[in-house]
Amino acid sequence: MSGQRNGQVGRRITQAVTYSILPTVVAIVAALVATSIVVWATGAPIGGFVDTMLSVPSHRDTIIIVNQASMIALSAFAAAICFRMGLFNIGVEGQYIVGACAGAFFAGAGIVPGPLNILATLVVAMFAGVVWAMIAAILNVTRGVSEVISAIMLNYVALTLAGYLVKNYGERSGYTFTTPKIAPSSQPLGFGLFADAPDIWALAILAVIVGIGYAFLLGWTRFGFDLRTTGESRTAALANGIDPRRMVLVVMAISGAIAGLVWMPSFFGSTHTFGIPEYFQRGLGFTGLAVALLGRNTSLGIGFGSLLFAFLATQSNRLQSVGVARDVVEITQGVVVLMVVIAFEIARRIKVRREQERVARELEPATTGAPA
Amino acid sequence: MTILASAPSAIRQYRHLTLVLALAAIVTVSLVRVFTDQSRMTTPGTLRLALIAACPILLAGLGGLWAERAGIVNIGLEGQMLLGTWGAAFFAYHFGAWVGVLGALLMGALGGLLHAVATITFGVDHIISGVAINIAGLGAVGYLAQTFFTDLDGGGPRNLSGYAVPTEVTIPGISDGARWVSEQRWFLISDVAAAVAGVTTRLSLLTILAVALVAVTAWVLWRTPFGLRLRSCGENPQAAETLGVNVYRYKYIAVLISGAFAGLGGAYLAMVASSSFTTGQTNGRGYIGLASMIFGNWNPTGVLASSLMFGYADGVSLLSDNGPLVHALLLLLSLILLGYAALKYVGGERVTGLVVALIAVALLVWYLAVDSVPSDFTGMTPYVLTLFVLAVASQRLRMPAASGKSYRRGQAG
Structure with missing residues (x-):
C-alpha cells in the first residue's frame, strides 16, 4: 500500500518537474x-556580455535588485489576479501612475501627521488605483468594451493627466515640476542588510504581504474558488450561481488596489516626491505583466520571476562598460x-499525447481479447 | 428574393446618408471656424500637419486590419512599428531612401513573423505574444541603435539623422490657387480649398503610397478570391478548412503583411513626419492604430476616416500656442455630439441619445466657462475619443467572428 502511495507521490513530483x-x-x-x-x-563582445550578466552582484546591487523586485512583484500580482479570471489587465501601468500621483499629492500635503501618514497614503493610492480600474471594468461589464483596448487608452490618459496635475498643482523644482516632498517624520526606516550599502526600502515588505494574501485568497477561500471557476468557464460559473459580471468588477477592483501600491516602496523609500519623468519609474506595469506570465500566476513563481527580472535589469547597468x-x-x-x-504549450501537447498513448496501451489487451 | 432586391437599394441609401453626414460635418466645421474666428482650424498648414500625423496611424491600423481579418489580434503593432523606424533609418542611411522603405517593411515583417510563429504555430495567446513583442521590440531598437548608429556621422546612441528620404511633390497650379482661395476666408469654400492645398503642397510620395494602400487593401480583401479565403480564416477557420483552404498559410501571410504595414508606418515616422530617427519614436501610435481599426469597424475606409480624425488631434497638439484652437474644437465636438444624440434619439435609442446629449451639454458648458484649454488635453484627445466611441457604439461594431481565437488544424473533425 505505502509502496504504491510512494510511487504516486514520486510520479507527481516527476510530473511537476517535467511539466512545470x-x-x-x-x-x-x-x-x-x-x-x-x-x-x-x-x-x-560576447565574452564581456556573458561575464557581466553572470557575475555576482555587489552588495549595493543586491539591495537594488530586492527593491526593484518588490515593485515588479506587486505589479505582477495585480496582473496575475486578473489573468486567473481570464481578464487582461494591461491597465496596471495606468493604474499605478494614478495611484502614485494621488498618493504623492496626499502624502505631500501632510494632512495626517507622522507615521500614520504612510498608512493613509497607501489607502489613498489604492483607492485611486481602484477608481482607474473601475473605468475599464464598468465599460467592460455594461458596454462590452474589451478591457485590453480601454486599458491601453486609459494608460495614456493617466500619464497625461498625472503630468498635467503635477505641472499645475505641484511645485517647481529645477526644470521640472514635482509634488510637495513628504515630511521626514513620515519617511519610514528601511531594513539594513549590509553595512556598506543602503537599506532595503521599508515598504518592499508590501510585496511579501500581498504575495501571501494572494496565495491565501486564491487557494484557500470560497472567493478564490469562484474566481478560478469563472476563469475556466464563464458559463460554468453562471450555472453555479456565480455572477461573472460582478466577479469582473470585484477582481478588477482588487487588481487596481494592488496596482495603486506598486510605486509606493520607491516613493517612501527613496524619492519622497513624484514628478514625471525624473521622480518616477515608468514601465513597471508591463514588466509586471511579463513576470506574471513567467511565474504562471503563482505567488512563488512571481517572487522568483520578479527577482530574475530585477537581476537582469540591474546587471545590465554594467554592460555599458564592456x-x-x-x-x-x-x-x-x-x-x-x-x-x-x-x-508550456509544447509541454502540454507532449503530456496529452503521452496520456493518450498510455490509455491506448492499457486498453489494448482488452480490445484485442474482446469478441469481435 | 426580396432580400436580394432590397440589398442594393439599402446600400445606396446608406451611401446617400454618409454623403449627407459628411457634408453636414464640413458645414459645421466651417460654421464653428467662422463663429470662433479660429482660422487656424482649417489652414493648409494645419491640414497638412494632420495628414502627416494621420498616415502612421493609418498604416498601423491597416496592418491591424489585415491580421484581424485573418483572425489574429496584433497588439505587437507598436513593436513592429518601432522595428520599422530603425530599419528605415539604417537602410536609408547606407543605401538610399527607397531601400530604407524596403528595410522598414522587412523589419516590420520580421516582427510579424515572430508573432505568427508564436500565435499560429504554437497557439500562444495573441495578447501575450503581442505584449512580448512590444517589450522585445523596444529593447531591440534601443540595442540596435546604440550598436550601429553611435559611430556614424550624424548619429548617436539614441538617434540618427542625415539620411535620404522619399521625394516630396507639389502640384504647381492647384497648390497655389487653392492656397489663395483658402486665404480669402470664405465660408465653406475656403475650408475645402485649404484641404486641397494641404494635400497638394509638399506631398511626400510615401503619403501617396499610404493612401493608395487603403484602396489596395479594400480591393485585395473584398474583391479577390485570395481576400475571400483570407477573411474566411478570420470568420470561421474550421469551415474554411473543410473547403480546402490552407488556414495556416493564409494566417501567416496576413500577419506578415500586417507587420510589414506597421513597419511602413515606422518608416513614415522616421522619414516624413520627422527626417531623423530617435528611439521610442512611435510613442504609442501602434496602439492608436489599433484603436483606429476598431473605430473604423474593421473596414479600410473606416480606418482611413478614423485615422484622419486622430491625425487631426495629433497635428493640432503639435501647433504652438494651441489653447484657443482646442477651445474652439470643444465647441465643434459638442455640436457633433448633439447631432449624433439627435440621430440616436430619433432612431429609437433614447437612453444612449440622452447620455450623449448630456455629455455634449457638459462640453458646451466647459467651452463657455473658459477661454483656453491646456495643451495637455489635446494630446489626450485620441484616447478619450476612442474610449468614448467604444462606450457609445461598441454594440454596432462587428469584429471578425474568430478574431483572437486559437485555431489548430484538424479541429473541424
Missing part, C-alpha cells in the same frame, strides 16, 4: 541563448515571456 519547472528553465535558457546570439551577430548596449536585456525579457508560453 523544466519548461520554465528551458525558456529562460533559450531566451539567454537567443540574446547571446543577437549580441554575437551584431559583433559586440561595450554592450544595456537595452539588450529588454530583448531577453520579451523573449523569455514568449518562450515560457511556448514551452
Whole structure:
C-alpha cells in the first residue's frame, strides 16, 4: 500500500518537474541563448556580455535588485489576479501612475501627521488605483468594451493627466515640476542588510504581504474558488450561481488596489516626491505583466520571476562598460515571456499525447481479447 | 428574393446618408471656424500637419486590419512599428531612401513573423505574444541603435539623422490657387480649398503610397478570391478548412503583411513626419492604430476616416500656442455630439441619445466657462475619443467572428 502511495507521490513530483519547472528553465535558457546570439551577430563582445550578466552582484546591487523586485512583484500580482479570471489587465501601468500621483499629492500635503501618514497614503493610492480600474471594468461589464483596448487608452490618459496635475498643482523644482516632498517624520526606516550599502526600502515588505494574501485568497477561500471557476468557464460559473459580471468588477477592483501600491516602496523609500519623468519609474506595469506570465500566476513563481527580472535589469547597468548596449536585456525579457508560453504549450501537447498513448496501451489487451 | 432586391437599394441609401453626414460635418466645421474666428482650424498648414500625423496611424491600423481579418489580434503593432523606424533609418542611411522603405517593411515583417510563429504555430495567446513583442521590440531598437548608429556621422546612441528620404511633390497650379482661395476666408469654400492645398503642397510620395494602400487593401480583401479565403480564416477557420483552404498559410501571410504595414508606418515616422530617427519614436501610435481599426469597424475606409480624425488631434497638439484652437474644437465636438444624440434619439435609442446629449451639454458648458484649454488635453484627445466611441457604439461594431481565437488544424473533425 505505502509502496504504491510512494510511487504516486514520486510520479507527481516527476510530473511537476517535467511539466512545470523544466519548461520554465528551458525558456529562460533559450531566451539567454537567443540574446547571446543577437549580441554575437551584431559583433559586440560576447565574452564581456556573458561575464557581466553572470557575475555576482555587489552588495549595493543586491539591495537594488530586492527593491526593484518588490515593485515588479506587486505589479505582477495585480496582473496575475486578473489573468486567473481570464481578464487582461494591461491597465496596471495606468493604474499605478494614478495611484502614485494621488498618493504623492496626499502624502505631500501632510494632512495626517507622522507615521500614520504612510498608512493613509497607501489607502489613498489604492483607492485611486481602484477608481482607474473601475473605468475599464464598468465599460467592460455594461458596454462590452474589451478591457485590453480601454486599458491601453486609459494608460495614456493617466500619464497625461498625472503630468498635467503635477505641472499645475505641484511645485517647481529645477526644470521640472514635482509634488510637495513628504515630511521626514513620515519617511519610514528601511531594513539594513549590509553595512556598506543602503537599506532595503521599508515598504518592499508590501510585496511579501500581498504575495501571501494572494496565495491565501486564491487557494484557500470560497472567493478564490469562484474566481478560478469563472476563469475556466464563464458559463460554468453562471450555472453555479456565480455572477461573472460582478466577479469582473470585484477582481478588477482588487487588481487596481494592488496596482495603486506598486510605486509606493520607491516613493517612501527613496524619492519622497513624484514628478514625471525624473521622480518616477515608468514601465513597471508591463514588466509586471511579463513576470506574471513567467511565474504562471503563482505567488512563488512571481517572487522568483520578479527577482530574475530585477537581476537582469540591474546587471545590465554594467554592460555599458564592456561595450554592450544595456537595452539588450529588454530583448531577453520579451523573449523569455514568449518562450515560457511556448514551452508550456509544447509541454502540454507532449503530456496529452503521452496520456493518450498510455490509455491506448492499457486498453489494448482488452480490445484485442474482446469478441469481435 | 426580396432580400436580394432590397440589398442594393439599402446600400445606396446608406451611401446617400454618409454623403449627407459628411457634408453636414464640413458645414459645421466651417460654421464653428467662422463663429470662433479660429482660422487656424482649417489652414493648409494645419491640414497638412494632420495628414502627416494621420498616415502612421493609418498604416498601423491597416496592418491591424489585415491580421484581424485573418483572425489574429496584433497588439505587437507598436513593436513592429518601432522595428520599422530603425530599419528605415539604417537602410536609408547606407543605401538610399527607397531601400530604407524596403528595410522598414522587412523589419516590420520580421516582427510579424515572430508573432505568427508564436500565435499560429504554437497557439500562444495573441495578447501575450503581442505584449512580448512590444517589450522585445523596444529593447531591440534601443540595442540596435546604440550598436550601429553611435559611430556614424550624424548619429548617436539614441538617434540618427542625415539620411535620404522619399521625394516630396507639389502640384504647381492647384497648390497655389487653392492656397489663395483658402486665404480669402470664405465660408465653406475656403475650408475645402485649404484641404486641397494641404494635400497638394509638399506631398511626400510615401503619403501617396499610404493612401493608395487603403484602396489596395479594400480591393485585395473584398474583391479577390485570395481576400475571400483570407477573411474566411478570420470568420470561421474550421469551415474554411473543410473547403480546402490552407488556414495556416493564409494566417501567416496576413500577419506578415500586417507587420510589414506597421513597419511602413515606422518608416513614415522616421522619414516624413520627422527626417531623423530617435528611439521610442512611435510613442504609442501602434496602439492608436489599433484603436483606429476598431473605430473604423474593421473596414479600410473606416480606418482611413478614423485615422484622419486622430491625425487631426495629433497635428493640432503639435501647433504652438494651441489653447484657443482646442477651445474652439470643444465647441465643434459638442455640436457633433448633439447631432449624433439627435440621430440616436430619433432612431429609437433614447437612453444612449440622452447620455450623449448630456455629455455634449457638459462640453458646451466647459467651452463657455473658459477661454483656453491646456495643451495637455489635446494630446489626450485620441484616447478619450476612442474610449468614448467604444462606450457609445461598441454594440454596432462587428469584429471578425474568430478574431483572437486559437485555431489548430484538424479541429473541424
